Amino acid sequence: MPVKKKAARKSAADIKRAIEAIEAEIQKEKKKREKSGDTFVSLSREELDNKLRRAESPMIIFQSWNNTAPIGGTINYTVGVSNPDPFGWSNLAVAVSVGNRNPITSNDLFLSDYDTRFPTLAQPPTLGFSLGPVGSPNASTTLSFALKIPAGVEKTGYFGNSVLEQINFHDVGKYLDRGCFFFGVV
Secondary structure (H helix, E strand, C coil): CCCCCCCCCCCHHHHHHHHHHHHHHHHHHHHHHHHCCCEEEECCHHHHHHHHHHCCCCEEEEEEECCEECCCCEEEEEEEEECCCCCCEEEEEEEEEECCCCCCCCHHHHHHCCCCCCCCEEECCCCCEEECCCCCCCCEEEEEEEEECCCCCCCCEEEEEEEEEECCCCCCCEEEEEEEEEEEEC
């Protein structure tokens, strides 16, 4: 699928409609995730409004994870993705890796530098996923990852990173958004 061209600026009504739809999705997931004792972070209304004014693409709207795991254990990480656009997107994927990259502003460097002791994960195989236009039943999705803690790592805190991208099977893909989560190895 070709990479989408930049859409026209969203109107105030478009932004309001997208915020209402995304906030409803965030609240539904927040209740479910917090019951399990996991950490849950999401975009505030102000962050969502700012992101919608500068982005024309699907975005990460929430993240949830268990805080700690022993060596050999698992950090269960969940990421929510939503499409605020009036058109659909396809060939989307989320990749997860570990490394202290949150403050790196260069996406090229952010995507290339990671802790190789940990696995790098991506979902879903093989063609990625699709999101419908804002307001449609399939405008949002949730992906879950099980990040195994490898032998030989220190008992300390680690930054996990997620990247939302559009796969282009015959050329350079498109970076869309990213998130960060922080967990402990105990």
